[in-house]
Amino acid sequence: MSATSRTDHVASAQGAPAGVPSLDVDPFSAEFFEDPHPIHQVLREAGPLVWLDKWGVYGVARYAEVHAVLNDPLTFCSSRGVGLSDFAKEKPWRPQSIILEADPPAHTRTRAVLAQVLSPTAMKGVREHFTAMAAAKVDELLARRSFDAVADLAEAYPLSVFPDAMGLKQEGRENLLPYASLVFNAFGPPNQLRQEAIERSAPHQAYVAAQCQRENLAPGGFGACIHARADAGDITADEAPLLVRSLLSAGLDTTVNGIGAAIYCLARFPDQLARLRGDPTLARNAFEEAIRYESPVQTFFRTTTREVELAGHRIGEGEKVLMFLGAANRDPRRWENPDSYDVTRRTSGHVGFGSGIHMCVGQLLARVEGEVMLAAIARKVAAIEITGPVKRRYNNTLRGLESLPITISPA
Amino acid sequence: MPSIIFIHPDGRRQQIEASVDESAMQAATRHDLSGILAECGGNAMCATCHVYVDEGWLARLPTMGGDEDALLDGAAAERQANSRLSCQIRLAADLDGLVLSLPDRQT
Numbered sequence A: 001m002s003a004t005s006r007t008d009h010v011a012s013a014q015g016a017p018a019g020v021p022s023l024d025v026d027p028f029s030a031e032f033f034e035d036p037h038p039i040h041q042v043l044r045e046a047g048p049l050v051w052l053d054k055w056g057v058y059g060v061a062r063y064a065e066v067h068a069v070l071n072d073p074l075t076f077c078s079s080r081g082v083g084l085s086d087f088a089k090e091k092p093w094r095p096q097s098i099i100l101e102a103d104p105p106a107h108t109r110t111r112a113v114l115a116q117v118l119s120p121t122a123m124k125g126v127r128e129h130f131t132a133m134a135a136a137k138v139d140e141l142l143a144r145r146s147f148d149a150v151a152d153l154a155e156a157y158p159l160s161v162f163p164d165a166m167g168l169k170q171e172g173r174e175n176l177l178p179y180a181s182l183v184f185n186a187f188g189p190p191n192q193l194r195q196e197a198i199e200r201s202a203p204h205q206a207y208v209a210a211q212c213q214r215e216n217l218a219p220g221g222f223g224a225c226i227h228a229r230a231d232a233g234d235i236t237a238d239e240a241p242l243l244v245r246s247l248l249s250a251g252l253d254t255t256v257n258g259i260g261a262a263i264y265c266l267a268r269f270p271d272q273l274a275r276l277r278g279d280p281t282l283a284r285n286a287f288e289e290a291i292r293y294e295s296p297v298q299t300f301f302r303t304t305t306r307e308v309e310l311a312g313h314r315i316g317e318g319e320k321v322l323m324f325l326g327a328a329n330r331d332p333r334r335w336e337n338p339d340s341y342d343v344t345r346r347t348s349g350h351v352g353f354g355s356g357i358h359m360c361v362g363q364l365l366a367r368v369e370g371e372v373m374l375a376a377i378a379r380k381v382a383a384i385e386i387t388g389p390v391k392r393r394y395n396n397t398l399r400g401l402e403s404l405p406i407t408i409s410p411a
Numbered sequence B: 001m002p003s004i005i006f007i008h009p010d011g012r013r014q015q016i017e018a019s020v021d022e023s024a025m026q027a028a029t030r031h032d033l034s035g036i037l038a039e040c041g042g043n044a045m046c047a048t049c050h051v052y053v054d055e056g057w058l059a060r061l062p063t064m065g066g067d068e069d070a071l072l073d074g075a076a077a078e079r080q081a082n083s084r085l086s087c088q089i090r091l092a093a094d095l096d097g098l099v100l101s102l103p104d105r106q107t
Helices: A030-034 A037-046 A063-070 A106-117 A120-144 A150-166 A173-186 A192-199 A202-211 A222-231 A239-250 A253-268 A270-278 A280-294 A363-380 B024-030 B066-073
Strands: A003-005 A021-023 A050-052 A057-060 A146-148 A299-304 A308-310 A313-315 A320-324 A381-386 A391-393 A400-403 A405-410 B003-007 B013-017 B050-053 B083-085 B098-101
Touching: A021 A037, A057 A063, A063 A308, A063 A320, A106 A222, A106 A239, A106 B066, A120 A146, A120 A150, A120 A363, A120 A405, A120 B066, A146 A150, A150 A173, A150 A222, A150 A239, A150 A253, A150 A363, A150 A400, A173 A192, A173 A202, A173 A239, A173 A253, A202 A239, A222 A239, A253 A270, A253 A280, A253 A363, A253 A381, A253 A400, A270 A280, A270 A363, A270 A381, A280 A363, A363 A381, B003 B024, B013 B024, B066 B083
Parallel strands: A021 A050, A057 A320, B003 B098
Antiparallel strands: A003 A021, A050 A057, A146 A405, A299 A320, A308 A313, A381 A405, A391 A400, B003 B013, B050 B083, B050 B098
């Protein structure tokens, strides 16, 4: 890893533009997945704008620039893909998302539909059930004492509430996590993770495509609510399945990794578990802080729609810019003691859910799931001990664990 | 520099200094005011910076957008005729002395 300013190059598709520090960092490598934080620091300290030689893209890792790019969606667009692939030059691997990979004004209409389906009012409708399911899950795990916190908790709990809330059939749900993993791997470069995920994707894609159809979605679920917006004329009948697909793509693996991050934090920092136990109303903030601290969604790209100046450098049209959300969430320019997990921290402004018009539309659902699970733990669990090797799961976009063996004791 | 007076649920009044280029929510979080969570960071997506605007000031605030209106329906504390999201109150010199009451809960 090195940070060198290249002054012998002019701006070109092949090399670093003059004055922009060029780094040989690969944010889609095993080294990065295992421990991104030292690499984040190199990226932040190299400058407000860097050039990633390996993939020929710009990168921003400081909070101010990440926030600025997220909040200028007309200059830094999403419609050319939020992964490395530029849809202006390459066919998307699946039909393009009409919300994630769209710009205003088209985005405004579809976004309004999902925002309504996942509104604070809608959350009041699921909260009681989600709370009861979280309590039951923690009781079940307390009876077992020792288990894998990834499979048996971080995955099991969202799987026990989200597919039902969507209105999905029982059959085929085992496709949901592989499909989400595929979607998030596909934002990355054409490395082995992405290629293999796409090669194996046919059955998962077929399952998801079928579940997006109206007849496969139970009345009252989020899926049916989206289709009802087509009846109201807010979207067309052809658009409704694509918006259901967005929730199936981004509504499960994200909360799995968010809850997994929170459990991993509480297991590593017993003083913070003690504070949470002392005041279970901190549960919601303890979850939010875990999102800041671990940033389950690490990176997204944007593409420039015009020549633009960023942090004193000129960026041409059609350039990919990679935003390091995880690095921004630990930028010492923005956060005090950024590397400490603090359940009482004022977390407002973190970019773990993004920022601006594309900020996670399911953030309220994620917070309900995270809060009620951590509240159940705060009330019922006295201690969490890591009892075996912690294994990292590799994904081009998502940061999370493959395995977290723990033993818990009752309060 | 406009100042804002926040009234806490227990009746305590807290005056904070704000800037003309920020929202009432941003001023509140910058001063670490309890009672304003702003979980979404000011993107009008969460309804956790809910305030009740003093009647005398209500008409002088920027008009409520559709997003804000819909979000307020789902706010944790009861919505009232003077409910607003503080992230949508952009401060200006003529809002000096604005009085905002805090609800008893944001989640």
